[in-house]
Amino acid sequence: MKISRIKIKSYKTIKEIELSINDITTLIVGKNNIGKSNVLKSLELFFNNLSSKSKEAIIDKEDYRFNTERVEVRVTFDDINGQLNKLRERITQERSKRVNKENLYRFELLYLQFEALKSQRNKLEVVLEIKRRNNSKNFSINYNPTEPKLKKYRSLILKRDLLESIFPSEFVKLLNDKNIGWDFYKNVIVDETEEEFKITYRELTGEILKSDYKPQKTDVESLKTNVVQYLSETQRFLYVPAYRGEKEERNLILDRLFDIIIDDLITTRGVTKDYDTITDAIWGTGKYSNKQNIDSVISKRTESLIEKITKDSISSITGFEFDKPNKKEIRRGILKLMIGKPSLFLNDGVKTTFASKGTGIQSSFMITLMKALSEFEFINSTDILLVIEEPEAFTHPQLTREIMDLMLDVKESNTQFIIASHSPVVVNYVKARNVIRLAEICPKDKIKHTINAVNYDTNYTKEDWNLIDRIADVNLSEIVFADYVIFVEGEGDKAILELLFKELLPKTFHKLSIVSISGNYQIFKLLKLLQYFTIPWILVTDKDSFVEKTFEDEIKITLRNLDDFFTKYQISETFKESYTNVLNNHLVDKIISKNSIATGVKMGQLIKRINDIKDGVNEDLKSEIFKIISEKINDSFITDEDSVKIINSFNQKMLSNKIPLYSLESDLEGFIVNKETYKYTYSVYRKYYPEKADNFDAETNHFTEQEKIRYIRECIGSKTSMLKRIPNKAKTVKKPHIPIEIISDYLHSKDRNSNLLDVFPNLKILVSFLKEKI
Structure with missing residues (x-):
């Protein structure tokens, strides 16, 4: 199962937030100190406590939000049907060999419990609650089985237990019979009296006194507790922090990485094929007690691991090896022999220790090492959540791209990535729908808190997302990090406004992002993206985008009326041959020409389609806006003063109606x-x-x-x-x-x-507006 949603309450800067998580890669972006790390840390809080057997929560005092009594983290796991399929496969695997009754029963029980807990949404929400008063933790599942599901679950457990209790030897034969389904006991018929149970299965009939039967716990809380325990065993959480430069931080990460190998080789009894070999060699008993067996397993596993990591690592790393301690007595030193605190030697043309490499190589190698180890021979039901802060840390753009390529090259994998980043390079690797933009709210006289700026109520279609992904491109990296976005038509407009706003808004210019969209009407393609991320924006363009000139009727030119056309418009005969050649082309039916002299004006597209930008603009307001912008447009001469006056009146009207369109009095x-x-x-x-x-x-x-x-x-x-x-x-x-x-x-x-607003007076309203917004 993979995570599909996270809800966090009262954790550090987070008052309450909800985030949708993609099944492969989710990127979290936002300004510094906005709360990106807090989202990742809340997941670490959840999984650390999930894997801990202590009743006391693993939490720092600073993790509690100011003046709150508890922290709550809700994690929704997706695709319960997929988990049921995995459990069915495990049951089949267990029955394919000599049956281990204990293992088989556990997987059967889990299957029935997941089936009972499966909601119509095919999801499972697990809640962690930690109370400040005593640091106590509690895990629960936010769903109660329906009565029919609970009744079915209890009935199947009862049938299985009764059949095994009354007919133990026959039950073992049934377990080992590959020709019948694993849930054969569903066909058991149970008759209950006040004193006993009577059962019938095929030719078998029998009874047992209720006083001799010890029923399994089938209450809802026991069911939930067992499922949560299973999640703690099969959900791996791996965290790569942003700061990876010091020896202590590196060692913490490496220790965590090698814990994975211990778990894989030692603690997964009945799962890994090498378990018996390793166990017998450690204790010196059993048929695999010869230490050469353990040497063989270790060498095979190490070679496989090195091959995997070298393949998945950055191109500058061509190999590495472990520096193992000297072999001593096998019983006492085997864990240290296998794992210990091995030294890494990297080979990028010069074989040297990991610690002696540059910071960028260390950082990037640890990320790719984490990915490779997380996928190293895990059992099928294990899912890995790999959380990385700033994969771009200490790396140049080309190396960052290589890291992203390696991380995102995931096909049918159990690994899921959540990344927090400030890098436009990273943003451009991820589709818009997989990006979460965090912002903050700071109410008056109250503590600021982190919010998710993504609008999940957009209900976009696949076609909508295809459009967004096509047009977002480089613009996305600019848009998602900005406090406010100013869209302009071209790169020249962008460069000039950047120069001016650096001086006009010296303290807040860094919060602006001025983005060229290569044509004003591209804004209509960007609208869905802006709505999804709830990004505040304004389009600054020239007057021509709001007013269109009208011309005389189209002139359709054919060979038949070509002479009349040249005579009427007094066009030189030297062009006639060119026109004739075009018209003689069998693919051309006619040439359509328009007069270059305007005969009037009409609403431009930005006014006609204003409702796409701002809901509730009626036709009367459109007409009023057009009347303002088109004033004196047919005059042969308009003074600059009059032009600025008209434009300022227009802009004031637009902004007072919260329409994010702004006009300059002319083109660039x-x-x-x-x-x-x-x-x-x-x-x-x-x-x-x-x-x-x-x-x-x-x-x-x-x-x-x-x-x-x-x-x-x-x-x-x-x-x-x-x-x-x-x-x-x-x-x-x-x-x-x-x-x-x-x-x-x-x-x-x-x-x-010294006062630029006197030089460019139609920027006054815009500057005043931006000062209010940022």
Whole structure:
């Protein structure tokens, strides 16, 4: 069984939190000190206490949340049907050889108990409660069998026990009969009187006085206790902490790793085929008492282990070996001989001890060693939960990628990973649905607490997740770590806003993540991702995304009307041959052309689809928003002051209605070129286009300052310059490096305006808004 859900209450910074866990890999992300380690530590608390036989809880005083009386950790195990299948296999294995009645009965009992506890959800929730008053612990299962299930369970146990008690020798024969099912006793017929039980099975009939029969405990609590005990034996929890650099921490991890080998070789009686050999050699009795037998087992196991670990480890490790102590008397020294505190020798071209390797190699090798050992010849029913803090610690990005490849190369494995990380490299290895984003709430006059920011109520389809996984890509690593995300159209917008916000929000800029989405309408593809992680965001774009120009009707050009088209629009005859060649292509039916002169305006897609972004926006509000943004749009000239006034009015309306869309008064070039930045713009333009700059000087000799500003905006690559095909301007539509260089030169100049909001006034509302949010 694997974990599918964790619920934690009153543990350190966690007041109450619930997390869904993927069956292979779950990644937990969030800011420093947000509580990622506390989630992992709560699991360690659960499993350490599960495996401990002490009645007193293993817990530190600091683990209790302030002013609370108890810690509670609920772990939901998934796929009870799968566990029933494993138990059936174990029962079959036990019956395939000479039957060990004790082992067989235990697995049969467990099968019947799991079947009784199985809910319709096919899950099992186990609850650990630790009380502060006396550090007492209690494990329970948060499900009571229904009366029909409990009745069936008790009936089967009674039938089995009665058949064995009344007919012991016949019962053993039935156990060893491979031709009948293991649950053959379900066909026993029981008749009960006040004084005795009478049974009938096939040709067998018999009775037993109730006073001579000792019934098994079949109460609900005994049933639950037995299942919890089984989980403690079959659930392995392995923890790799974030700090792995000091000798003490390394030794603790290595000691834990080698405990696994002891468990595998020594404590799994009746499971591992080498158990008898090892046991006889240790005690010097039995047919395997010859110490050469134990040497053979140890050598075989060690070679197998080395082969497994070398294969699964990072590529720079080509081999390793154990430095065993000298062999002494076999009876007293065998455990130390097999396990002890072996020294590791790594071979990455130079064979040296583990401790002498670089910190990054040590860190990464311990992770892959943990994985390899956790999968080393465990019994089929054992499940391993491998929890790793910061796999990127002490490693460079390429080594981190190699570690992630090794960890995630899991097919039909019992190993499950939960990883906590700050690394974008790690985030990009995991699908969005497998990422848990933690945040924090800090109510006034109250202690802050960790929350799960994931919205599990989204009910996304497989197609939704496929879309999210396709578009998230690198953006995901930026998005999940940020306090607030600003989406922009392109990399140029991103670079410029980063430069400006570093100065406008010096104390909180690091909490922002500015992400380019390569086109404003990509925001609609990102919405599901943002909703799932409940990420606060805003899209900053230019006015064109909210207002679309309309043009005359489409012109459908065919060979029949080609001459009329050229005459009507006075197009040079030199182009006719090209048009004719295209139309003569058998794959082309017609050419559709649109007039380049706008005849009006209409709502842009960001307004039309505003309900996808914010629920409850009615048509009246849409119309009001459009009316504001389209004011004076048909005027031949709008002053910069009027443009800023319109845009600010629009943005105020959007934000007051909690619509996360923000408009700049122009595209990138128009936004950064103004009275304050004009001379820096001209300097950069002349630097890259000296001849064009000479033409610009000649053309603008009698222009006003405002006219020069507008004209140079076109020259550095606005859409207008391509439309008008003006000879002295940039040949391509966009040259993002030019606006970036302009704004950088301006910000580093000595005579710049100290108040950037006076230079870029339509950022005032946005800056004020972000200050409130972060």
